[in-house]
Amino acid sequence: MLEKKDITLERAVLIGIVTKNQDEDKSKEYLDELEFLTFTAGGYAVKRFTQKMDMPNPKTFMGTGKIEEIKQYIDDNDIGTAIFDDELSSAQERNISKILNCKVLDRTNLILDIFAQRAQTSYARTQVELAQCEYLLPRLRGMWTHLERQKGGIGMRGPGETEIETDRRIVRDKISLLKERIKTIDKQMSVQRGNRGAMVRVALVGYTNVGKSTLMNVISKSEVFAENKLFATLDTTVRKVVIQNLPFLLSDTVGFIRKLPTQLVESFKSTLDEVREADLLLHVVDISHPNFEEHIESVNKILGEIKSNDKPTIMVFNKIDAYEAEPFDKEDLTVERTKANYSLDEWKRTWMGRVGRNNALFISALNKQNLEDFKKRVYDEVREIHVTRFPYNKFLYPDYDESQE
Template sequence: METFAPSSAAREKALLVGVSSSPELSRSTVEEYLDELEFLADTAGAEVVSRIVQEKKQKDPAWFLGKGKAEEMAHVVKGGLIDIVIFDDELSPVQARNLERALECKVIDRTELILQIFAIRAKSAQAKMQVELAQLEYLLPRLTRLWTHLSKQKGGIGTKGPGETQIETDRRLVRHRITSLKKKLREVSLQHATQTKERDSVPRVALVGYTNAGKSTLMNALCPRAEAYAEDRLFATLDTKTRRLELKINKLVLLSDTVGFIRKLPHRLVESFRSTLDEVLRADFLLHVVDASHPGYEDQMHVVRQTLQEIGVEHENIIEVFNKVDAVGDRDALRALRQKYPGAIFVSAIRGINLGALRDAISENVARDYRVRALRTHVSNYKLIGYLYETAEVLDKRYDGEDVLLTYRAHYKTLRRIDARVAESEKQRSHVA
């Protein structure tokens, strides 16, 4: 799959295409969507020089826009100003093939553009495999003879059966690669689960939100040593990063930064990155980071909620965090936003505004999952007493003859380990007695 190289030396000239097909999808709404598509194209390394919005109730099954419009676009493209045409909606294999023939240039859709950006951004081995899997599943029905280079992944002798065409060979090679990638990703997921098993006893918080809402910047502000990569580009973060966040009253939580969501996020990517998004599934609660300065912040919030439902996150324990309040020029609009979302926290991660209130909100949510317990044990049971002091917050200690009464507080996840340790200790002491 070809990818843009985000280099200022050779930026491809791009034409963006959107369709207004209903009153809900008005021309002004499509223009807003194309603004985001332009940001995506810029992130991928292309320079947008023009855009087209056509009002069409039904999309042409062969040409998407209609053959007449395609011929009109061909005159613009053949003038030498356009290298690539990017559609905001997903094209069928037939539509993409017909348009490329008519326009005589590269034609891609929003899905392929996002896949290419992910390919550029992927750094870890896991992220690269996830992106490659999504790319191959997208390209499988779009294979042409240009894919003969894939035969290098497997020896030529014996790979082509009697009467088998080259395109059939390529499809079989791609399917084999997809199967191999899925197997490797399952293995990586199991390894990750084993390596992070100890985290299950610690409260976990995950940052979610629309791409470029400022999640990584917020993580760096809350956890000074996080060193999460932050940039004013879409999908700056692909790999989930987890860092320690120290709170008051000896409370420790694990804060995870996850990949940002976006409108029309390809389903294949959601499926491929499902293992990466496990931190969201396992989190005790979420911080939904919203760009308060974005005019379409409500649409972005809706996209995030829809994507969370798609990956199976249904719990309602979510704190809305409106970021970039310093970039909201209209004070009345910000005041109205506070009234509309009274339970939300309004911050500026880059300027450190109101981060204390956010920490307090996290502490209050974590505190809800803490329980108070009491334990009676013999004063000589030093190991168990010491373990309680290490893993819990001891609130009171009293002596009753040869016994000691301990009142302690711990997170419900930690209590599971404490209960198991107490049961083991009592079993050992009963054997000794």
């Protein structure tokens, strides 16, 4: 995926498996995403290793022969990091580290590291720290093997606790402290949301790196940080937007991803309150990604987990300018064409155009294509919500005289 090699990046090998539930194509796609995650974290994927297995080896994840092959490559090519596409148990991580004699990370650890780099506000840093502590707690034994035995000798006999138990207690106390800190911040943010008045709330949701922040900047005329890397946005940003004569609040939220670590889902549930409390969701999809349909499923799954999958939703297919032409079924696009020749009418005739009450939109936030249609659709949806909530409203009926009531 990433062709240019930067000598300043940390050299790593990527490791995944092929199973009956994850065929070779799926495994390649996950490793493509893992490579992008590695690049985002500051690494460079030198080589990939895969193995067909019925199920992962409980001791070393991969088979003995494959692990030896990986070790030989790491030794011969001065590789400092081995990154596994699935979450490793503490025992697997400990055993693999002893064999490979290098830094061993799994997908969860890698994502946590990216979140730690990207966290800007104290709230985001607290949430990331909580997720890291919850990930660390069951792995202390593997990470601190020198603390496993209690010190003996004169003055050390009798009741006491081992140093590993002391470490665990410290981490548990830290988790409790972080949870209390998040509760305090949550109350403050809840008050802030309550002070925003009764304006309609619209939230941008979607897979990571689909262009939500770019769309936010274009619509709200703000300067939200946007970059072609995964998880560019961690902190929820809220802006007041006015389309025609109607104001509403637009929020940009953290992107979702497949195999999202449980610790992050739990610790970032507070950040996702903006999604829970939204009146309308704009589900942004990167139509140029070859597996965007799975991205849609992943986002819908997480929306279901936070009980937000029944909200009014507009599907916004973004990056139509970057779409690469491939052969389609006749019911989709009748002729294979270059990306420059697809018209909006042709996009609307595809199955994508019929998603969700036939209200899907096709835009390019970067090149500002079809944004007027986007604004009109959002305006219509927000206005409908507004009229239901406030039958007589000064924004919608500026000539209405309330004194006549």
